[in-house]
Amino acid sequence: xxxxxxxxxxxxxxxxxxxxxIVHAFKVGVALVLVSSFYYYQPFGPFTDYFGxxxxxxxxxxxxxxxxxxGATLSKGLxxxxxxxxxxxxxxxxxxxxxxxxxxxxxxxLATFVFVTAALATFVRFFPRVKATFDxxxxxxxxxxxxxxxxxxxxxxxxxxxxxRLSTVLVGGVSCILISIFVCPVWAGQDLHSLxxxxxxxxxxxxxxxxxxxxxAREYGDIKVVEKRRRNLERYKSVLNSxxxxxxxxxxxxxxxPHGKFGxxxxxxxxxxxxxxxxxCAHRIDALNSYINSDFxxxxxxxxxxxxxxxxxxxxxxxxxxxxxxxxxxMMKSSSYDIHIINSQSxxxxxxxxxxxxxxxxxxxxxxxxxxxxxxxxNDIVHITEKxxxxxxxxxSAASFKNKMKPTEPTVSLKKSDSGSIGCAMxxxxxxxxxxxxxxxxxxxxxxxxxxVDDDTINEKPEDGEIHVDTSCVHGVxxxxxxxxxxxxxxx
Amino acid sequence: xxxxxxxxxxxxxxxxxxxxxIVHAFKVGVALVLVSSFYYYQPFGPFTDYFGxxxxxxxxxxxxxxxxxxGATLSKGLxxxxxxxxxxxxxxxxxxxxxxxxxxxxxxxLATFVFVTAALATFVRFFPRVKATFDxxxxxxxxxxxxxxxxxxxxxxxxxxxxxRLSTVLVGGVSCILISIFVCPVWAGQDLHSLxxxxxxxxxxxxxxxxxxxxxAREYGDIKVVEKRRRNLERYKSVLNSxxxxxxxxxxxxxxxPHGKFGxxxxxxxxxxxxxxxxxCAHRIDALNSYINSDFxxxxxxxxxxxxxxxxxxxxxxxxxxxxxxxxxxMMKSSSYDIHIINSQSxxxxxxxxxxxxxxxxxxxxxxxxxxxxxxxxNDIVHITEKxxxxxxxxxSAASFKNKMKPTEPTVSLKKSDSGSIGCAMxxxxxxxxxxxxxxxxxxxxxxxxxxVDDDTINEKPEDGEIHVDTSCVHGVxxxxxxxxxxxxxxx
Numbered sequence: 001x002x003x004x005x006x007x008x009x010x011x012x013x014x015x016x017x018x019x020x021x022i023v024h025a026f027k028v029g030v031a032l033v034l035v036s037s038f039y040y041y042q043p044f045g046p047f048t049d050y051f052g053x054x055x056x057x058x059x060x061x062x063x064x065x066x067x068x069x070x071g072a073t074l075s076k077g078l079x080x081x082x083x084x085x086x087x088x089x090x091x092x093x094x095x096x097x098x099x100x101x102x103x104x105x106x107x108x109x110l111a112t113f114v115f116v117t118a119a120l121a122t123f124v125r126f127f128p129r130v131k132a133t134f135d136x137x138x139x140x141x142x143x144x145x146x147x148x149x150x151x152x153x154x155x156x157x158x159x160x161x162x163x164x165r166l167s168t169v170l171v172g173g174v175s176c177i178l179i180s181i182f183v184c185p186v187w188a189g190q191d192l193h194s195l196x197x198x199x200x201x202x203x204x205x206x207x208x209x210x211x212x213x214x215x216x217a218r219e220y221g222d223i224k225v226v227e228k229r230r231r232n233l234e235r236y237k238s239v240l241n242s243x244x245x246x247x248x249x250x251x252x253x254x255x256x257x258p259h260g261k262f263g264x265x266x267x268x269x270x271x272x273x274x275x276x277x278x279x280x281c282a283h284r285i286d287a288l289n290s291y292i293n294s295d296f297x298x299x300x301x302x303x304x305x306x307x308x309x310x311x312x313x314x315x316x317x318x319x320x321x322x323x324x325x326x327x328x329x330x331m332m333k334s335s336s337y338d339i340h341i342i343n344s345q346s347x348x349x350x351x352x353x354x355x356x357x358x359x360x361x362x363x364x365x366x367x368x369x370x371x372x373x374x375x376x377x378x379n380d381i382v383h384i385t386e387k388x389x390x391x392x393x394x395x396x397s398a399a400s401f402k403n404k405m406k407p408t409e410p411t412v413s414l415k416k417s418d419s420g421s422i423g424c425a426m427x428x429x430x431x432x433x434x435x436x437x438x439x440x441x442x443x444x445x446x447x448x449x450x451x452x453v454d455d456d457t458i459n460e461k462p463e464d465g466e467i468h469v470d471t472s473c474v475h476g477v478x479x480x481x482x483x484x485x486x487x488x489x490x491x492x
Numbered sequence: 493x494x495x496x497x498x499x500x501x502x503x504x505x506x507x508x509x510x511x512x513x514i515v516h517a518f519k520v521g522v523a524l525v526l527v528s529s530f531y532y533y534q535p536f537g538p539f540t541d542y543f544g545x546x547x548x549x550x551x552x553x554x555x556x557x558x559x560x561x562x563g564a565t566l567s568k569g570l571x572x573x574x575x576x577x578x579x580x581x582x583x584x585x586x587x588x589x590x591x592x593x594x595x596x597x598x599x600x601x602l603a604t605f606v607f608v609t610a611a612l613a614t615f616v617r618f619f620p621r622v623k624a625t626f627d628x629x630x631x632x633x634x635x636x637x638x639x640x641x642x643x644x645x646x647x648x649x650x651x652x653x654x655x656x657r658l659s660t661v662l663v664g665g666v667s668c669i670l671i672s673i674f675v676c677p678v679w680a681g682q683d684l685h686s687l688x689x690x691x692x693x694x695x696x697x698x699x700x701x702x703x704x705x706x707x708x709a710r711e712y713g714d715i716k717v718v719e720k721r722r723r724n725l726e727r728y729k730s731v732l733n734s735x736x737x738x739x740x741x742x743x744x745x746x747x748x749x750p751h752g753k754f755g756x757x758x759x760x761x762x763x764x765x766x767x768x769x770x771x772x773c774a775h776r777i778d779a780l781n782s783y784i785n786s787d788f789x790x791x792x793x794x795x796x797x798x799x800x801x802x803x804x805x806x807x808x809x810x811x812x813x814x815x816x817x818x819x820x821x822x823m824m825k826s827s828s829y830d831i832h833i834i835n836s837q838s839x840x841x842x843x844x845x846x847x848x849x850x851x852x853x854x855x856x857x858x859x860x861x862x863x864x865x866x867x868x869x870x871n872d873i874v875h876i877t878e879k880x881x882x883x884x885x886x887x888x889s890a891a892s893f894k895n896k897m898k899p900t901e902p903t904v905s906l907k908k909s910d911s912g913s914i915g916c917a918m919x920x921x922x923x924x925x926x927x928x929x930x931x932x933x934x935x936x937x938x939x940x941x942x943x944x945v946d947d948d949t950i951n952e953k954p955e956d957g958e959i960h961v962d963t964s965c966v967h968g969v970x971x972x973x974x975x976x977x978x979x980x981x982x983x984x
Contacts, residue, residue, distance in 0.1 A: 010619055011615070011616075011619070014615075014618050014619055014620075015615070018618075021615060021618045022615060024614065024615075025610075025611040025612070025614040025615035026611055028610055028611060028614040028634075029606075029607040029608070029610045029611035029614070030607070032606060032607065032610045032634075032638055033603045033606060033607045036603070036606070036638065036642045037599075037603060055642070055643075056639055059635070059638050059639055059642065060635060060639070063610075063631060063634050063635045063638065064631065064635070107529075111525045111528075111529060114521075114524060114525060114528070115521040115522070115524070115525050116521070118517075118520055118521045118524045118555075119517040119518055119520060119521035120517070122516065122517040122520040122521070123503070123506075123507070123513060123514060123516075123517035124503075126506050126510075126513045127502055127503070127506055128506075139555060139556065142520075142524075142555050143551070143552055143555045143556070146524055146528065146551050146555065147548055147551055147552070150528045150547070150551065151547075241735065243733065243735075243736075244735075244736045283775050283778070283779075284779075286775070287775075287776075287779065356856070358856075368860070368864065369864045369867065369868050370868070372860065372861050372864045372865065373864065373865045373868045373869075375861065376861050376862070376865045377865075
């Protein structure tokens with residue numbers, strides 16, 4: 001009884017995690033009943049086969065081919081269809097050939113054919129490229145070839161068998177494909193797209209919060225709040241192990257027809273490139289995470305000085321990722337992450353200038369290890385963030401995203417924000433005077449409040465290159481960015 | 493033509509990579525021919541079924557169930573067998589129930605049964621635990637249940653159908669299982685065991701070479717040699733992505749009967765624990781690797797002083813992993829890695845003492861970043877190595893390895909080695925005077941020459957606790973280990 005309740009609870013959890021699973025279960029049931037009733041209860045069509053073998057093939061095809069996503073269903077269905085066709089043709093040929101050789105040699109010849117074909121096809125299944133795309137097709141190839149060439153019938157009967165097998169596989173396969181495409185479709189491509197966006201958001205969230213956690217971790221009292229925030233931060237861990245999911249989704253996505261915002265030949269491979277960079281970043285973040293609570297024994301005044309550029313590095317990298325995620329979500333080209341990357345690089349430069357200024361000269365080297373490692377990891381992250389936004393840009397152009405979000409050569413000037421604090425602004429190629437980058441001050445920790453660009457009511461003219469950047473860490477420090485845009489500053 | 497040659501080349505590569513694949517292809521061919529000839533050409537047994545449907549099920553079972561490893565074949569075979577049995581029974585019951593309701597309602601009732609069962613079973617396939625172990629069984633359950641309950645026969649015919657389906661699945665499945673177990677078996681458990689050992693060796697190799705690479709990288713002239721060594725070092729990258737392989741192998745291994753050195757209930761799960769730690773270590777190594785060629789701009793005399801403990805940390809961690817790998821390979825309990833872990837910890841302590849001594853006081857903080865990060869990563873690695881050997885120890889005791897390799901409370905004293913240099917020795921709980929740890933000096937870089945413990949001719953009495961440790965980096969520095977054995981030194 002307790003066991004049963006547990007199963008029900010597990011079922012509810014699985015269903016709530018992704019309600020499309022429940023829909024999928026219904027779809028399978030419907031497809032099965034439809035296809036079988038087509039064969040069993042049809043008023044038209046002959047019901048000639050004694051064992052209902054045609055219906056069997058059709059039912060079997062539905063059960064085996066109907067997968068969760070459209071891509072997976074198409075991949076299996078096409079594999080099964082084509083393999084059945086090819087193997088059927090070859091097996092008929094083999095049968096014909098063997099029948100020429102006389103009654104005694106025929107079975108031996110057929111067995112040899114089956115042996116050679118099965119062994120060869122089994123071996124070919126080990127080829128990495130075949131395994132990735134045609135594994136199921138090879139299986140069905142062996143199956144159909146063996147079944148048809150070993151069957152002991154006269155040629156016309158075999159033709160019948162081959163034809164009925166092919167037609168039923170087609171009926172079953174096509175039903176699955178149609179139902180999976182037209183009834184609440186689950187697109188692997190869409191899932192991959194969303195997974196990438198959510199991974200970008202997760203890492204962005206960590207980086208935007210990290211500075212605060214690092215410098216304030218010991219100041220908070222309420223354990224529950226801290227715990228909850230920590231758990232929230234550690235969501236990045238899911239990114240560490242997302243590789244196999246991504247690979248599977250990308251593998252299925254390439255089978256899918258154009259759908260929604262995804263056109264023909266959407267660059268799914270490029271998603272894997274971005275995902276790999278995200279994983280690299282997540283590994284650095286994993287290392288960073290272990291330093292959040294490290295006691296870095298550095299005099300409080302030095303700490304205070306380091307805090308601003310330090311926080312900004314992390315925050316701006318996080319924002320760059322957020323912008324990349326928004327660009328992906330809206331499927332629009334964007335260069336608004338450039339600003340954040342430049343900001344993070346300038347912060348990194350400021351930090352390295354600060355460190356060069358001898359601020360740590362009186363600190364014992366050993367006490368610096370944690371701090372310097374953190375700085376070095378953050379530098380890595382700034383660098384990887386740049387690569388990520390580069391790869392997102394490539395993705396955007398390979399997928400022909402629209403241009404709407406791209407600011408036309410933004411120029412930047414100083415502007416006082418409403419909150420009365422000093423914003424920091426970076427003059428870049430000042431040709432046109434009315435495009436500004438304003439860094440608004442706000443202490444809002446909320447994950448979503450940072451996406452001002454995402455919010456059209458606040459950011460009225462994103463096309464004009466006016467980008468409002470909301471930051472929670474700038475304490476009135478004006479940082480001037482040095483001239484070049486793409487400069488890689490971090491050679492410390 | 494060029495295409496064909498490429499395929500042949502790929503085939504040769506795939507075959508050479510693992511010749512068991514060729515054997516497997518032959519085994520599948522043989523099983524297929526055997527089973528089908530049993531049905532087609534049998535002198536005994538009735539040949540009653542018109543469409544050769546029994547033979548079809550048998551052939552189909554062979555094609556679908558015969559997998560590369562014994563575990564995978566057993567998992568699929570048992571899943572298929574049990575699912576067919578259960579679904580057959582339920583379907584007969586459903587048929588009986590439906591037939592009570594009269595000719596018109598019967599088909600509707602049957603279709604409802606099929607719909608509900610298929611939808612439920614499809615949903616249950618999403619449960620993580622079901623997906624991991626019984627996914628294929630659920631598929632076959634749906635298939636068999638639908639086939640049998642939808643077939644329009646009288647009860648005795650259905651019994652026939654159910655019986656023949658079950659018996660042919662059994663014949664096909666049992667043939668596959670027997671052939672896969674008794675003809676050149678491929679054990680997933682053995683593969684997992686070997687994979688873990690090879691991963692341990694790979695990381696060990698990196699750590700043993702790292703010190704040399706780090707300090708000598710710029711001194712070598714021959715690009716080819718350097719390249720080759722680099723490639724050799726970077727084999728660790730395979731460890732980063734081995735998770736899915738390990739998970740799959742462990743999943744299959746638990747289906748396998750006792751074989752070779754692996755008894756009943758061998759702790760395959762613990763392999764995954766060790767593997768996860770190895771991956772953690774590999775990620776640190778990945779980070780380390782990026783510092784190998786970093787120019788760490790530190791005066792040569794300071795560098796020289798740091799080199800010894802630095803090298804020793806890395807080398808001794810590497811040796812600890814090597815010992816763990818040997819313990820696994822021989823399937824014997826061992827505590828010889830303790831010595832190396834203590835050595836690496838003492839080296840880490842020495843390094844931190846050196847750093848504390850103010851050796852870096854005149855160096856600009858920024859110039860230290862690369863060095864200190866490397867030190868911090870190495871400290872992490874020393875710590876993870878300790879955890880790895882702990883988990884290998886747990887594995888050894890869970891799997892009831894033999895005791896042979898365990899030295900009985902090793903005590904350690906100073907001993908002059910043949911090469912005339914000073915060995916370094918660590919007195920630990922000196923109760924018994926004649927157990928020694930000698931660190932022999934040698935400049936041999938060879939990967940295998942480090943495993944003196946592995947070589948019985950050199951290490952004649954491993955049971956007595958005399959452990960010869962071969963090192964290529966100790967420059968006559970005697971390091972005394974501070975009293976406690978398990979001390980975690982690295983709080984820098």
